[in-house]
Amino acid sequence: MSTVDRLRPLHDAMIEWRRDFHAHPETAYEEHRTSERIATLLAGWGIEVHRGLGGTGVIGSLCTGDGPSLGLRADMDALHIHEVAEVAHRSRTPGKMHACGHDGHCAMLLGAARHLAETRDFRGTVRFIFQPAEENEAGALRMIEDGLFDRFPVDSVYGLHNWPDAPEGVIGVRAGPVMASFDVFEAVVVGRGAHAAMPHLGIDPIHVAAQIVAAWQGVVARAVDPLESAVVSVTQFHAGDTWNVIPDRAMLRGTARAFRAEVRGDLEHRLRRLGEGICAAAGASLDWTYDRRYPATVNHARETEVARRVAADLLGAERVIAEMPPSMGSEDFAFMLQARPGCYLRLGTGNGGGNCLLHNAAYDFNDRVLPIGAAYWVALVESEMPA
Numbered sequence: 001m002s003t004v005d006r007l008r009p010l011h012d013a014m015i016e017w018r019r020d021f022h023a024h025p026e027t028a029y030e031e032h033r034t035s036e037r038i039a040t041l042l043a044g045w046g047i048e049v050h051r052g053l054g055g056t057g058v059i060g061s062l063c064t065g066d067g068p069s070l071g072l073r074a075d076m077d078a079l080h081i082h083e084v085a086e087v088a089h090r091s092r093t094p095g096k097m098h099a100c101g102h103d104g105h106c107a108m109l110l111g112a113a114r115h116l117a118e119t120r121d122f123r124g125t126v127r128f129i130f131q132p133a134e135e136n137e138a139g140a141l142r143m144i145e146d147g148l149f150d151r152f153p154v155d156s157v158y159g160l161h162n163w164p165d166a167p168e169g170v171i172g173v174r175a176g177p178v179m180a181s182f183d184v185f186e187a188v189v190v191g192r193g194a195h196a197a198m199p200h201l202g203i204d205p206i207h208v209a210a211q212i213v214a215a216w217q218g219v220v221a222r223a224v225d226p227l228e229s230a231v232v233s234v235t236q237f238h239a240g241d242t243w244n245v246i247p248d249r250a251m252l253r254g255t256a257r258a259f260r261a262e263v264r265g266d267l268e269h270r271l272r273r274l275g276e277g278i279c280a281a282a283g284a285s286l287d288w289t290y291d292r293r294y295p296a297t298v299n300h301a302r303e304t305e306v307a308r309r310v311a312a313d314l315l316g317a318e319r320v321i322a323e324m325p326p327s328m329g330s331e332d333f334a335f336m337l338q339a340r341p342g343c344y345l346r347l348g349t350g351n352g353g354g355n356c357l358l359h360n361a362a363y364d365f366n367d368r369v370l371p372i373g374a375a376y377w378v379a380l381v382e383s384e385m386p387a
């Protein structure tokens with residue numbers, strides 16, 4: 001019997017867990033109900049449970065004897081989005097929803113945990129890691145700072161994300177950078193307000209900020225090696241309150257992303273220098289804040305090959321995209337990959353079944369892939385930790 005078929009008896013249970021999480025979304029560090037349900041389920045299957053790392057984090061340890069140890073990670077948090085889908089399991093919490101499929105990630109890892117706790121056909125220790133706050137708030141880093149890998153050692157760690165862009169049930173994998181670093185900046189241009197009819201009596205911060213926005217786009221086009229990847233997006237431009245007054249300040253906010261640390265550092269340096277230079281030329285000044293959030297997510301070569309081989313054995317080589325295109329999105333699993341060797345891969349959910357893209361108010365995880373994701377975790381454990 002194939003590993004996917006072995007997981008099919010748990011499909012209904014996984015759907016129930018997934019839709020329960022979906023109906024009760026919780027955002028960063030507030031995953032109390034979600035973590036409670038996960039901990040209760042794990043403990044009920046005889047898995048040793050530890051709670052409290054990173055606030056709401058849950059770790060389940062399943063040991064069958066001396067051998068390697070493997071970390072499998074799912075994220076629990078939802079997003080600040082108001083759900084528009086009219087499904088029976090739609091969010092019961094206005095303004096919050098599982099629009100990134102983390103409900104499905106939890107259900108798949110729970111399915112794998114239940115199966116492995118029953119069959120125990122491996123030798124070593126599996127750590128089921130349920131982390132808080134993947135979206136923006138670095139829950140993975142907080143778990144690591146709370147001693148995740150010191151208290152619950154693993155030889156390697158693996159993560160998985162659903163991917164509606166890829167066909168249903170296809171796994172995408174790639175060595176090296178797969179997700180970009182993620183930084184945010186805020187630039188306040190401080191000029192001097194004036195009557196709109198007499199601009200020469202002030203220093204117009206809107207005019208200055210507009211030049212900065214335009215100049216920043218030249219950083220990626222002219223200062224970054226064309227063979228490297230980087231993106232700078234200004235996503236907020238706030239200034240003024242009325243038609244006939246030049247305000248005294250304008251605020252820009254946005255995000256800068258790259259795959260390589262050198263490029264990341266270069267972006268930070270050049271954005272600031274351009275902003276300050278343009279302000280100085282206009283007689284304005286710049287209040288600058290740059291916040292480094294997530295590093296790039298970089299897969300390790302050996303573990304990527306393991307993940308690729310396990311996926312190909314599970315689904316057939318034709319169902320594995322071995323050179324999955326990377327994304328300029330970001331992922332806090334990056335911190336785990338800085339601490340331990342591992343691999344982060346994508347599981348295609350397709351665009352059928354009313355599915356749309358991640359972080360969309362109409363998004364709903366495709367339940368048909370639940371046995372595939374759970375089977376991937378089981379196959380990975382049984383392959384890497386033979387009994």
Ligand code: NI
Binds near residue numbers: 100134161
């Ligand atoms: Ni996500």
